[in-house]
Amino acid sequence: MLGLVLTTLRHRKAGFAGAFLALLCAAALVCACGVLLDTGLRGSVAPERYAGAPVLVSGDQYVRQTTVKRKKGKVKTKRKAKAIAERAWLPASVADRVRGVPGVRTVVTEVTFPAEIPGAGREGRESWGHGWESAAFTPFTLASGRAPAAGDEIVIDARTARAAHLRTGSRTSVASSEPGAYRVVGVTRQAPRHQAAIFFSTARAARLAGRPGMVSAIGVSPASAADAVRAALRGTGATVHTGDGRGRAEFLGAESARIKLISMGGALGGTALLVAVLVVAGTFALSIQQRGRELALLRAVAATPRQIRAMIGREALLVGAAGGALGALAGLPLAFWLRDRFRGLGALPPNLDLVVGPFPVAAAAAATVAAAWAAARVSARRTSRIRPVEALGDAALRPARLPTVRVLAGLGCLGGAAALTAVLASLHTEAASSPVTMLTAIVWTVAVALLGPAVARAAAALLAVPLRAAPVGGHLAAANLRTGARRLASVITPLTLMTGLTATILFGQTTMGHAATEQAADGTLAAHVLGPKVPAGTAERVRSAPGVTAATEVLRSTVRVGLENYGVQGVTPEGLSRTMDLGVRSGSLAGLDSGTAAVSETAAGRLDVRPGDRLRLTLGDGTPFAPRVVAVYARGLGFGDLTVSHGVLAAHVDDPRGLLLVAGTAPRSVLTGASGPGAAPLAPSAVAEAKAAANADVNYVAMGLIIAFTAIAVVNTLAMATSDRAREFALLRLVGTTRRQLFRMLGLETLAVVLVAAVLGTAIAAATLCAFASGMTGGLPHVPPAAYLAVVASAAALALLATFLPARLALRPPPATTINTRE
Known part of the structure; x- marks a missing residue:
């Protein structure tokens, strides 16, 4: 059996290349999402300005909730915590309590408040003001000048001095809660990479912070006092950090970014896996359909259904293993590309590095192999179960009716999609509706894929009349669409998926952005x-x-x-x-x-x-x-x-x-x-527009990968379907069809496919977006006409490109040579 599998793979490289490419892309996408998820779960941030404080005391940055449930005499306690948005402060009396802890040698307090020097923010660093006493946290030392004493004196870090072209003795303005002009009296040797530090006198810092009697953090040494400090502060609401935990207390944005990566990586990875399974299943179905005669011949020479399924399954395992392994490795640079894009959009802090471990790579490869095996076995189910005496006839003439199981599955998916659409209309938060929105569009597409041949036959019947209005090419196109319903269905599905997903992602964002900016403009x-x-x-x-x-x-x-x-x-x-x-x-x-x-x-x-x-x-x-x-x-x-x-x-x-x-x-x-x-x-709507644009950009980058993967699947499927028609093209050329007529036929076929896919994709997106808009805005979705036309035009361009290039290659040899080679 293994020898037969290897022989098939060797002699059908072109047929398996499409499946290999789909699996490779799927593995890369799943691996990249897994790296993001792993980073959210295990990522850490090293302390920078708190590096010199072995022990750090800060406020609790979480809201905590304890739920007690009693069921069948058992008590279950669940504790959950969610991060808060701002910095939690502590009463200054906490520092006095820490000073009384045995073993504590040094206690340093600080206040933190926004302060920026114009011209110093070009590097994208956050800028904060502090009292000079907290310089011991790093510790900061002076390269020139002295510590600030008077109210209009500041010390700045070396990187800020270079960026703003300042030195000791310069005067500059500082933007804060009370902007003013200050004299630089010192520049530090240290130059923090991820944040600017501006030090004021203790009295001025306390005034600018605006929280009398409160501190933002307390530094403690030595490190051996951590347990004693933790015990002394139990019940006060203060938290004690050591090691990289100090980085989470210092960079609050990094912790919230970790949480976002968990939700984004999970949602994106799950969506990517669903799309991958759908795309891979379609690719294998087309590949097995193209091998119908070969598989039928094996049945005719007494191959059992189990042997057919085993052979196809092993082919899928080999192709899946190769594509999954290479794709999983390719997912690592893709994850770093995503990291750079998210950093550029401000969604990921620069000091939160990716965690690259073996789990995402192994999980992506395993998921890809499993998807390939399942897709191949399901696609081969019907071919492997036909009776040997009917095998060759069945391969030559496809039955008109769909299997009952497939019809029931398709109707079940239609019901599930309708139920998800109803649920989506009842959701009123973006966090809840976003994953349901994508799932709804995918389930609608799965229903279309399962019922595809029936949909294709109906579409072919409707399009036959306008197609026959054209000369020879139109008649040929109408005949091909009518007799090749299964092939038509196999190419409609990825095009429908791409159109539906693209429209759903794009116009879901425009709907929310338009509603927010319209409300802000009307209400200002x-x-x-x-x-x-x-x-x-x-x-x-x-x-x-x-x-x-x-x-x-x-x-x-x-x-x-x-x-x-x-x-x-x-x-x-x-x-x-x-x-x-x-x-x-x-x-x-x-x-x-x-x-x-x-x-x-x-x-x-x-x-x-x-x-x-x-x-x-x-x-x-x-x-x-x-x-x-x-x-x-x-x-x-x-x-x-x-x-x-x-x-x-x-x-x-x-x-x-x-x-x-x-x-x-x-x-x-x-x-x-x-x-x-x-x-x-x-x-009036500037703030709402900026917020909507920032959220949309992050979603576009994340979900754009899935759209790109679907676009590759479209090209892949159409190229496979067109390349397999080389014998048909050669026969048409032998009976007198010109190249112009043949390409006209292909163009009309492709435009018909695009039209059907555009109608189906638009219907899927419309149902999903109307439900989304009903729940989120109470109105209708906002769909810019130019953007919608661009989506359809892009699908048409990809379809034409993926059809005409393989057709030109298939028509390159002389017709007679082509037939003899295939026969």
């Missing part, structure tokens, strides 16, 4: 919008400017209700009705103050609250807050799920700078002059 009544980082005190100066009737400060963050994440905005209530219209449906924003909140309709439905109810939540820095709901509003996509007082939110975020909405007729020169650094005129 202010004549001017300044941002994105307007310093404290600017609002008061703008309010006193001539012609200004109201100025509303707007700050964005996220909070947790239980363990669920919700977007929140903080606004100054005074004059809010002249700058912002949230579309209030019940209650009134007139009662918005430091103890109340307004909730969007979507969030109110999920949380089951209405005006007058008490809502318990956790602010971004971990502080509990229980406001009373005073209003429910409609424009949640444009302005956030929750709205609270600006003063409440500003006291619990890392960066209290935000937008400023200005109503009135004040000249722009007055506004820009009063706003200072960090503020510039913006469009």
Whole structure:
């Protein structure tokens, strides 16, 4: 049996090349997703500025929830934790407690706040301000100058000095919560790679941090005191870090990025595997269909169904092993390419490196081999079960009816897709709806693939009339489509998958972005919008400017209700009705103050609250807050799920700078002059557009790989189907068909295939997107016509390219030579 398998592979290299390429791409895609997932699970961040503190004490960066369930006399306790969005601070009294722990020699506290020097941010590093006493964390030492003493003195790190062209004695402006001019009195020897450090005097740092009596971190030495410190702080809410744990406390964005990688790697990997199975199954089905005569001959010479299935299974194992191994190795550089793209988009911090272990490679190779074997066995099921006496006749004339099992499976998938569509319409959060959206589109496509021959016959019957209107090429195309329903179905499926997935991914993002920006634009009544980082005190100066009737400060963050994440905005209530219209449906924003909140309709439905109810939540820095709901509003996509007082939110975020909405007729020169650094005129929907664009770019990069894989499958399948028709082309040439007529026939066939696939893919995307839009926006999907035409045109271009190139190669030898070679 093995010899027969190897002989088949050797003499049918072209037939198995398509399956090999599909498996290789599938393995690469699954491996890359596995590396992302593994990085999210095991990735770590080395400390940089905290490298000199053997033990680090910080606030708890998680919201924790304990659930106790009693079932059949047993008690089950589940503990879950979710990261908060901002830095958790500690009372300064915690440092006093640490100083009293036996064995502790040194205790250093610090405060952290946003501070940037203009011109120093070109390298993309975060920039933070600190008091000079925390320089011992690294430790920072001075290359020149001295420590800051007066309020207008700073010390900067060496990389910042080079980037901003500063040295000891220079004067520069610093953008922070209170922007001002400072004199550089020192430059450090150290140059942190991933963050800029600006050191102020202790008194000025405490003032700029704006949290009296609080510290952001405590450094402790020696390392041997870690256990004693941990025991002394038990029950205080403080957490103790050593080793790489200090890096997670230092770079909060890295920890949230790890969590995103887990969800993204899992969702992308699962979607990639489903698409891969569908594509590989279609490729093997076409390959076995092309070998119908060969397999039928084996049955005619007494090969048993079990032997046929075993032979095809072993062929798949060999091809899958080769494609899976090479593809899994190719997935490693693909994972690094993804890392670079995500870093460029700001979704992945530069100091979180990929974890490259053996598990993703082995898992990708194993999954690919399993997919190949399963796809081949399923595709060979019908061919292996026919009776020997019918074998050759069956190979020459395909039956018109689909097997009952396949019809039932297709109808089952149609029912499952309809159920998923209904579920999707009831989901109101992007985190919940995104994976269901992709799964819905894929299940619809699986149903089309299973019922493909029936769909192809119906399409061929409909297209026969317009095709026959053309001369010889049209008649030939109509006849080929009618008699080659199985081949037509095999090429329609990948084209439908590509069109449906591309439209779903692309227009799902445009739907969300359009709804958010439209709500933000409609709800912004202010004549001017300044941002994105307007310093404290600017609002008061703008309010006193001539012609200004109201100025509303707007700050964005996220909070947790239980363990669920919700977007929140903080606004100054005074004059809010002249700058912002949230579309209030019940209650009134007139009662918005430091103890109340307004909730969007979507969030109110999920949380089951209405005006007058008490809502318990956790602010971004971990502080509990229980406001009373005073209003429910409609424009949640444009302005956030929750709205609270600006003063409440500003006291619990890392960066209290935000937008400023200005109503009135004040000249722009007055506004820009009063706003200072960090503020510039913006469009009303600029923030919503920027957020939507950032989310869309990350999703486009991630899901674009699946679309690229599907496009390769389209080219692969069409090329295989066209190459197998060399004998047919030669026969047509012998009976007098010209090359022009033959290529016209192929062009009409391909356009017919593209038309059918475009209709099916559009129907799949429309059903999925309408359900998605109904749940997320309450309206219809937003589909730019030019983008839709580009999707269809791309599919048509790929199909024509994959058809005409193999056809030219097949027609290169003389007709007689071609027939003799094949016979």
